[in-house]
Amino acid sequence: MARENENQIHAMFFPYMAPGHMMPMVDMARIFAAAGAKVTIIITPMNALRIKNSIDRDVKSGRQITLEIISLPSSEVGLPQGCENFVSAPTREMCMKIFHAIELLQPKIKKLLSDYHPDCIVSDSLCPWTLDIANELGIARLAFNGSGFFNLCLSETLSRYEPHKNITSDTETFVVPGLPDEVKLTRSQLPDIVKGRNKFSELFGKLKESEKKSLGVLMNSFYELEPAYADHCRNVLGIEAWHIGPVSLINRDINDKVERGENTSVSKHDCLSWLNVKKPRSVLYICFGSLTRFSKKQTTEIANALEASGHSFIWVVGKVFKTSNDELKDEEQELWLPQEFEEKMKEKGQGLVIRGWAPQVLILEHEAIGGFLTHCGWNSILEGVVAGVPFVTWPIFAEQFYNEKLVTQVLNLGVSVGNEVWKAWATEDSPNIKTANDILVAIDAVMGNTQESIDRSKRAKKLGELAKRSIEEGNSSYNDVKRLIEDIRMHKNSK
Numbered sequence: 001m002a003r004e005n006e007n008q009i010h011a012m013f014f015p016y017m018a019p020g021h022m023m024p025m026v027d028m029a030r031i032f033a034a035a036g037a038k039v040t041i042i043i044t045p046m047n048a049l050r051i052k053n054s055i056d057r058d059v060k061s062g063r064q065i066t067l068e069i070i071s072l073p074s075s076e077v078g079l080p081q082g083c084e085n086f087v088s089a090p091t092r093e094m095c096m097k098i099f100h101a102i103e104l105l106q107p108k109i110k111k112l113l114s115d116y117h118p119d120c121i122v123s124d125s126l127c128p129w130t131l132d133i134a135n136e137l138g139i140a141r142l143a144f145n146g147s148g149f150f151n152l153c154l155s156e157t158l159s160r161y162e163p164h165k166n167i168t169s170d171t172e173t174f175v176v177p178g179l180p181d182e183v184k185l186t187r188s189q190l191p192d193i194v195k196g197r198n199k200f201s202e203l204f205g206k207l208k209e210s211e212k213k214s215l216g217v218l219m220n221s222f223y224e225l226e227p228a229y230a231d232h233c234r235n236v237l238g239i240e241a242w243h244i245g246p247v248s249l250i251n252r253d254i255n256d257k258v259e260r261g262e263n264t265s266v267s268k269h270d271c272l273s274w275l276n277v278k279k280p281r282s283v284l285y286i287c288f289g290s291l292t293r294f295s296k297k298q299t300t301e302i303a304n305a306l307e308a309s310g311h312s313f314i315w316v317v318g319k320v321f322k323t324s325n326d327e328l329k330d331e332e333q334e335l336w337l338p339q340e341f342e343e344k345m346k347e348k349g350q351g352l353v354i355r356g357w358a359p360q361v362l363i364l365e366h367e368a369i370g371g372f373l374t375h376c377g378w379n380s381i382l383e384g385v386v387a388g389v390p391f392v393t394w395p396i397f398a399e400q401f402y403n404e405k406l407v408t409q410v411l412n413l414g415v416s417v418g419n420e421v422w423k424a425w426a427t428e429d430s431p432n433i434k435t436a437n438d439i440l441v442a443i444d445a446v447m448g449n450t451q452e453s454i455d456r457s458k459r460a461k462k463l464g465e466l467a468k469r470s471i472e473e474g475n476s477s478y479n480d481v482k483r484l485i486e487d488i489r490m491h492k493n494s495k
């Protein structure tokens with residue numbers, strides 16, 4: 001596709017192959033195209049199928065987006081054909097292979113960048129090597145950081161000052177120095193990659209470094225959500241960043257019309273019909289993102305808590321993982337729930353169970369939703385914020401404990417289930433299984449009718465309104481998209 005004029009920017013995007021990274025980056029690509037840029041998305045065949053419908057709609061509406069399809073070197077790393085996304089990898093070993101296969105794409109990415117010579121490459125922070133390639137070819141690199149400013153500030157500060165290194169016990173609380181708020185963490189809540197306990201710790205240093213050396217960082221956030229951290233990031237940490245989110249809100253018209261993810265057991269229509277007969281703010285939505293796996297034991301505790309709470313709920317049940325004592329067949333991983341739980345909840349009209357992929361954004365936006373029990377993945381937090389719902393927080397891995405602190409300690413929008421221990425997913429139970437009672441207490445605090453919970457819901461609603469305003473003409477995210485495109489153009493013209 002030819003450029004319309006010399007002033008037009010050509011941006012290439014290389015999304016990471018996990019839904020929580022790929023979907024927002026594709027949404028960002030659309031935002032570039034809507035702002036007049038020519039966009040090329042580098043993607044593998046199976047992942048292309050996931051986004052094709054929505055991209056076709058973009059193209060029909062006149063946006064210049066093309067897909068550049070490259071194969072993943074599956075056989076080189078021992079992956080079955082078609083396993084190109086972390087969400088379709090049933091085991092940790094398989095995930096490691098996908099990670100390795102993505103690393104092996106470097107020569108292909110270099111060739112593409114060299115052939116197209118775009119004005120910029122937008123790549124995930126998890127691929128710091130794209131900066132080296134971009135530098136070699138004289139192309140600007142923008143890092144896509146899948147999380148928010150709060151996480152960016154926290155992880156950068158931990159990387160610079162390592163306050164956790166002076167702590168003797170994993171459960172001792174320490175304050176992260178120099179942040180706008182007093183943010184308290186324990187070492188047990190930090191990712192292994194930060195604690196320096198696994199082979200990825202080197203990657204943590206590299207990706208932090210490459211974010212700083214890139215032209216800047218693209219944030220799926222809006223200024224009013226975390227203003228002190230957006231300012232801290234730019235003014236104190238010296239990281240150039242643009243807040244151009246919430247990206248799912250900006251692209252809502254298209255996203256609502258297409259299936260964004262995997263197969264599902266309940267259609268959009270049936271979800272909404274089920275919600276339509278519920279009272280406002282009466283239903284708890286439970287979803288742990290695209291990657292979390294619980295054991296049968298933990299799943300049972302959640303089921304017991306939900307039943308005992310008496311609140312209506314929609315629960316997106318993920319695959320359970322096999323512990324060494326389980327005799328679960330692979331296909332049963334998808335289906336497992338305590339016996340008769342689903343039927344009982346259905347009969348009582350109390351609960352709707354979704355297996356597979358839920359239309360999360362649509363569900364959250366329904367007026368019947370009164371709370372969101374979440375693993376605190378950034379996209380989920382943002383989608384909950386846009387919908388104006390308060391949270392029950394249950395972080396598991398990645399930067400989710402940081403996001404929990406933002407929600408509970410800074411924004412005062414949530415109540416924690418009380419998980420204290422970071423644990424890589426799909427390995428084994430957290431050392432401290434959350435009991436039905438732990439879960440129930442947090443659910444009641446959010447869904448109950450106390451003054452505190454009513455005030456929390458009001459704060460959530462207000463923030464949701466600010467989110468929606470931020471993308472309107474003349475407001476924060478709208479302006480930052482303009483500034484971003486202008487900055488890339490200036491960079492291009494300065495060469």
Ligand SMILES: O=c1ccn([C@@H]2O[C@H](COP(=O)(O)OP(=O)(O)O[C@H]3O[C@H](CO)[C@@H](O)[C@H](O)[C@H]3O)[C@@H](O)[C@H]2O)c(=O)[nH]1
Nearest residue numbers: 020146147289290291356357358360377378379380398399
């Ligand atoms: O049934 C489902 C399940 C998920 N989603 C969507 O999938 C995304 C999930 O993203 P997120 O909430 O961020 O969770 P993860 O998939 O776990 O995301 C990974 O990537 C995020 C971005 O870097 C990190 O914040 C998380 O910690 C990390 O686990 C969201 O847009 C959801 O709306 C659905 O639409 N339906």
